[in-house]
Amino acid sequence: MIYALYLIVALICIYTARHYWFTLNRLFGFQRHPYIDIDIADWPPVTILVAAHNEEKVIANILDALMAAKYPRDKMLVLPVNDRSTDDTRRIIDQFVERYPGRIRAFHRTTGKGGKAAALKDAMELVETEVILIFDADYIPGAGLVKQLTAPFFDPEIGGVMGRVVPINVSTNLLTRLLDLERSGGYQVDQQARMNLRLVPKHGGTVAGVRRSALREIGGWNDNSLTEDTDLTYRLLLHGWKTAYQNRSECYEEVPETWPVRIRQIMRWAKGHNQAMATYGLRLLLGRHSASLRERIDGTLLLGVYFMAPITLLGWVLALLVFYKGLAPLHGILALLSLTAYSAIGNLAAFFEIAAAIRLDGNRRRIALLPFLLLGFAVSIFSVSQAAASQVWDAFRGKEFHWDKTERFRKVAL
Amino acid sequence: MTPNFSVAALLLAAAVLVLLPLLPSLVELKFKSDIKPLNVVQQHAGEVGYFAESFRAYLSALKPALEKCALTGTTEIGEMPDGAEYLVLGRGEDALTLPLRRPDGSCSIFLACSTTLLVPNDITFTRDIYVNGDFIGGQGNQYRAVLAEKQIHLAPRSRILRWIHAREGLIANSDCQLLGRVSSDKSIRLATKCQFVRLNAPRIEIGSSQNATNPSLPERIVNLASRRVLHHGDFVLGRGEVFRGDLVVRGKLRIGEGARIYGSIKSEKDMVLETAVVVNGSLVSERKMRIGPRCLLYGPVIAERDMFIATGVRCGGLEHQTTVSARRIAVQDGAVIFGTLWAREQGHVVAKT
Numbered sequence: 001m002i003y004a005l006y007l008i009v010a011l012i013c014i015y016t017a018r019h020y021w022f023t024l025n026r027l028f029g030f031q032r033h034p035y036i037d038i039d040i041a042d043w044p045p046v047t048i049l050v051a052a053h054n055e056e057k058v059i060a061n062i063l064d065a066l067m068a069a070k071y072p073r074d075k076m077l078v079l080p081v082n083d084r085s086t087d088d089t090r091r092i093i094d095q096f097v098e099r100y101p102g103r104i105r106a107f108h109r110t111t112g113k114g115g116k117a118a119a120l121k122d123a124m125e126l127v128e129t130e131v132i133l134i135f136d137a138d139y140i141p142g143a144g145l146v147k148q149l150t151a152p153f154f155d156p157e158i159g160g161v162m163g164r165v166v167p168i169n170v171s172t173n174l175l176t177r178l179l180d181l182e183r184s185g186g187y188q189v190d191q192q193a194r195m196n197l198r199l200v201p202k203h204g205g206t207v208a209g210v211r212r213s214a215l216r217e218i219g220g221w222n223d224n225s226l227t228e229d230t231d232l233t234y235r236l237l238l239h240g241w242k243t244a245y246q247n248r249s250e251c252y253e254e255v256p257e258t259w260p261v262r263i264r265q266i267m268r269w270a271k272g273h274n275q276a277m278a279t280y281g282l283r284l285l286l287g288r289h290s291a292s293l294r295e296r297i298d299g300t301l302l303l304g305v306y307f308m309a310p311i312t313l314l315g316w317v318l319a320l321l322v323f324y325k326g327l328a329p330l331h332g333i334l335a336l337l338s339l340t341a342y343s344a345i346g347n348l349a350a351f352f353e354i355a356a357a358i359r360l361d362g363n364r365r366r367i368a369l370l371p372f373l374l375l376g377f378a379v380s381i382f383s384v385s386q387a388a389a390s391q392v393w394d395a396f397r398g399k400e401f402h403w404d405k406t407e408r409f410r411k412v413a414l
Numbered sequence: 415m416t417p418n419f420s421v422a423a424l425l426l427a428a429a430v431l432v433l434l435p436l437l438p439s440l441v442e443l444k445f446k447s448d449i450k451p452l453n454v455v456q457q458h459a460g461e462v463g464y465f466a467e468s469f470r471a472y473l474s475a476l477k478p479a480l481e482k483c484a485l486t487g488t489t490e491i492g493e494m495p496d497g498a499e500y501l502v503l504g505r506g507e508d509a510l511t512l513p514l515r516r517p518d519g520s521c522s523i524f525l526a527c528s529t530t531l532l533v534p535n536d537i538t539f540t541r542d543i544y545v546n547g548d549f550i551g552g553q554g555n556q557y558r559a560v561l562a563e564k565q566i567h568l569a570p571r572s573r574i575l576r577w578i579h580a581r582e583g584l585i586a587n588s589d590c591q592l593l594g595r596v597s598s599d600k601s602i603r604l605a606t607k608c609q610f611v612r613l614n615a616p617r618i619e620i621g622s623s624q625n626a627t628n629p630s631l632p633e634r635i636v637n638l639a640s641r642r643v644l645h646h647g648d649f650v651l652g653r654g655e656v657f658r659g660d661l662v663v664r665g666k667l668r669i670g671e672g673a674r675i676y677g678s679i680k681s682e683k684d685m686v687l688e689t690a691v692v693v694n695g696s697l698v699s700e701r702k703m704r705i706g707p708r709c710l711l712y713g714p715v716i717a718e719r720d721m722f723i724a725t726g727v728r729c730g731g732l733e734h735q736t737t738v739s740a741r742r743i744a745v746q747d748g749a750v751i752f753g754t755l756w757a758r759e760q761g762h763v764v765a766k767t
Contacts, residue, residue: 032718034698034700034716034718034739035716037716037737037739037754037756037758038714038716038737038739039461039462039614039737039754039756040614040735040736040737040753040754041713041714041735041736041737041753042712042734042735042736070461142454142455143455144455151714154678154695154696154698154714154716155678155680155696155698155716156642156660156661156662156677156678156679156680156695156696156698157644157662157680157682157698166451166452166454167451168451169451170449170450170451171446171449171450174443177443177449180451180452184452198700213642240644240662250452250454250455251454252451252454290644290646290664361452363448363452364448365442365447365448366442366448366449368438368439368441368442369439369442369443370439371435371436371439372439372443
């Protein structure tokens with residue numbers, strides 16, 4: 001029992017070191033933004049996929065924003081992927097098609113498998129360009145974003161591109177404010193540090209791009225995956241393609257405003273991540289492919305982030321058992337103290353990262369909310385652990401994964 | 415003191431100690447002093463001419479004064495709507511005789527001129543300058559920002575702090591320090607020993623104009639979906655060899671004299687292009703890049719560290735403008751770039767050896 005606890009403490013220490021490494025790199029290291037300077041070029045034709053399932057509250061905002069994008073008009077086609085919507089999404093898209101002939105082409109999907117990856121997979125039949133950009137319908141891209149996300153594809157090593165997601169509904173309540181802090185840490189520090197250190201920036205599946213020839217080489221969208229973005233990141237990596245992160249390519253999104261929606265969202269992410277870990281984990285770490293050693297290690301650790309939640313919970317239980325059974329020698333007590341102290345102040349929430357990110361973003365007073373992240377951390381650790389447990393249970397029962405769409409909260413078109 | 419009271423006092427003290435660090439959090443939660451979303455630029459795409467366009471909009475309030483002074487050849491002093499003091503000159507040569515320079519060597523008035531403007535030497539202009547004609551600067555001047563509707567001539571040892579834009583040609587003589595954005599709707603020419611950061615024009619000539627001939631770029635094949643070759647370790651493409659497709663090299667890359675690449679190239683370490691190499695696609699190096707004489711590149715050309723561009727190199731074309739970018743760039747007399755030349759930290763012009 002004590003050795004299992006040691007193992008857990010060791011794993012937690014590895015993740016701690018990783019968080020500190022990323023944060024210190026972001027604060028003091030050289031920052032890589034190699035493609036952001038490309039402001040003039042012979043821009044390639046681009047197709048922009050907008051994934052939409054019952055998006056009547058938000059779809060008009062993103063289509064308006066994309067029509068204002070500063071990109072050669074004859075080289076940009078917007079393709080809203082209306083995935084079996086039962087609300088007014090279809091009518092709104094058709095109105096835009098009429099208003100912008102030749103610039104928007106509708107893809108109305110009425111049957112077929114559920115989920116974003118399945119919808120994107122079907123939409124690929126209409127895509128003729130080498131560069132594909134992807135947005136979820138609740139995002140609001142700025143005028144320069146299409147160029148910024150296309151620029152990295154001039155590098156023939158780049159198969160995927162990811163931009164930065166910025167919550168727009170920050171002021172709604174405590175949850176949205178906490179999610180704003182988490183997003184800040186995840187992108188401003190975590191993703192950019194991975195880019196700086198030539199590790200594995202993660203494709204987020206929105207505010208993102210993919211090269212069609214790379215996608216074809218890896219077998220297209222995986223409609224069996226709950227998180228097609230994580231799945232894409234690892235298949236690209238295993239086939240010798242890199243994903244570039246563009247920290248200055250920022251885009252507004254809407255974050256969940258209620259805890260049940262947030263819990264469902266994070267449970268889906270956790271299941272998808274764990275699914276990718278089971279599929280690609282060993283192959284990435286030990287298999288024959290072109291990823292570097294640092295990419296193998298970082299990629300494996302990234303795959304394991306959601307699995308660390310049940311591991312940490314198990315660590316807490318073991319710590320208590322070891323203590324009350326009197327199994328802990330002096331060094332065991334020290335290990336328990338380390339685990340307790342670390343679990344109390346950080347671990348998956350990566351408070352240090354978030355504090356650094358807030359500083360880098362130039363925000364000041366919102367840093368005061370940092371202690372409340374303990375609340376978000378507590379909710380996450382139990383939700384993610386529950387997701388892992390139900391995933392194992394579902395696997396035993398042979399139950400298929402179910403894709404949950406994140407609910408939208410926008411009241412009126414912005 | 416009763417035991418119950420002691421316990422209650424202890425619990426209260428513990429609660430206070432726990433809640434004390436949370437006090438700033440509770441205050442922020444209650445008063446919501448920092449709840450705006452992070453500012454994301456929505457309206458523009460970082461165009462180099464953005465400042466010039468915004469400045470033109472700002473100048474609309476000055477239009478009547480400019481027209482009046484142009485007709486009468488007089489000067490006028492006043493205040494902009496934001497309170498900035500301005501001086502409008504009907505005749506640009508008046509600037510040579512007016513007492514613009516303060517004892518500390520600066521000129522802190524916003525200058526606008528209806529015709530060609532000539533300014534004296536060794537002045538630091540701390541406010542913007544607008545010229546509805548040519549702008550001819552004096553030696554050793556420092557400028558915050560300049561917008562000219564015709565040509566700009568920067569005398570030797572001029573310094574640009576924020577931005578400068580010419581609707582027609584812009585010429586920077588030797589030893590100029592162009593620390594901000596420098597742009598022209600037509601062309602930019604830099605003399606030797608100039609330092610720069612960000613230059614943008616349909617045509618950027620380095621050195622004397624007689625060296626800058628029109629490039630004869632081969633026909634462009636716009637196809638990002640070329641066959642890709644991924645090579646581990648260093649790679650050398652021999653002299654005169656032709657490569658079709660995209661080439662990704664995980665080590666160093668050397669391309670021999672006269673070689674031709676129909677595609678894009680990337681090296682994770684240093685990249686060297688010898689003389690007269692032609693690349694139809696883009697070039698990316700995660701480290702240093704050295705571009706030999708007379709290379710023809712469509713670009714974009716990106717090096718994450720240093721870049722050296724030799725004489726006679728052509729990047730892009732009038733019909734295919736492109737971006738050349740690196741942390742530090744040394745560019746030799748006789749190179750021509752069509753589009754953007756952007757040195758993140760420092761760029762400088764070096765004489766042909």
